Amino acid sequence: MDAAAVTDLVRRAARGDQRAWRGIVDEYGVLVWSVARGFRLDEAQTADAVQTTWLRLVEHLADIRDPERLPGWLRTTTRRACLAVARDHCREQVTDDLEQVPAVHRDGPTDDAGPETSAVRHEQQMLVRRAVAALPAQQQALLGLLVASPAPSYAQISARLGMPVGSIGPTRARILARLRTTLETAGVYDAVPA
Known part of the structure; x- marks a missing residue:
């Protein structure tokens, strides 16, 4: 808006x-x-x-x-x-x-791990935020709706974003795969099986 x-x-x-x-x-x-x-x-x-x-x-x-x-x-x-x-x-x-x-x-x-762990966690959070911010606006909106509480139905998401209900799941999977690859490249976490 x-x-x-x-x-x-x-x-x-x-x-x-x-x-x-x-x-x-x-x-x-x-x-x-x-x-x-x-x-x-x-x-x-x-x-x-x-x-x-x-x-x-x-x-x-x-x-x-x-x-x-x-x-x-x-x-x-x-x-x-x-x-x-x-x-x-x-x-x-x-x-x-x-x-x-x-x-x-x-x-x-x-946790009790100390300042070094807190600094690493903060850096990881920043990398995740940057990766999400780099997504196209439509994909950011979809992710936001998918993690909202209370969670809207796929029909509500479809109406809000103007995308077919059948494409929400596959689009979500592609977004998460893209984020996973970006974060693995940045070293946020080791490769995790999909």
């Missing part, structure tokens, strides 16, 4: 236009869900974080000065909501067994 269209949606939604709100949710729902699913939260916690993100948007929509930056605002707000949900969940958990306490971190799962 181009900047002018985003600006128009945000302005109309701020005036109470329900179709504009639906347009924002339809356009950016996959983004919000995919950011939230990147955290180690259960499904209910993830849904809470997503709901909090949309609530924050309702509260602050009129304050957004640069509507074309809405995707970044949603990413940041979703991350903060996930961290808050995780923090609240950890506070509620009473246990003597530290193994039961979930490890939640802004950049993904944590």
Whole structure:
């Protein structure tokens, strides 16, 4: 969606236009869900974080000065909501067994391997993000829909992307094969059987 269209949606939604709100949710729902699913939260916690993100948007929509930056605002707000949900969940958990306490971190799962492992993991994540960003927009959109939660049906994906239902699976396989090859070449992981 181009900047002018985003600006128009945000302005109309701020005036109470329900179709504009639906347009924002339809356009950016996959983004919000995919950011939230990147955290180690259960499904209910993830849904809470997503709901909090949309609530924050309702509260602050009129304050957004640069509507074309809405995707970044949603990413940041979703991350903060996930961290808050995780923090609240950890506070509620009473246990003597530290193994039961979930490890939640802004950049993904944590472990005791140390800073070198964290740096390598961060570099791998950046390579994966770059590989996905190098895909054509249609393929990025397809991947986003396939990992969204709740996952849309193939019929919904077909309608949204304008592609035949029968080509979704094979296209997905080609995209993943391309990503696998790109990431193997970059040394992200050793060759893994398909």
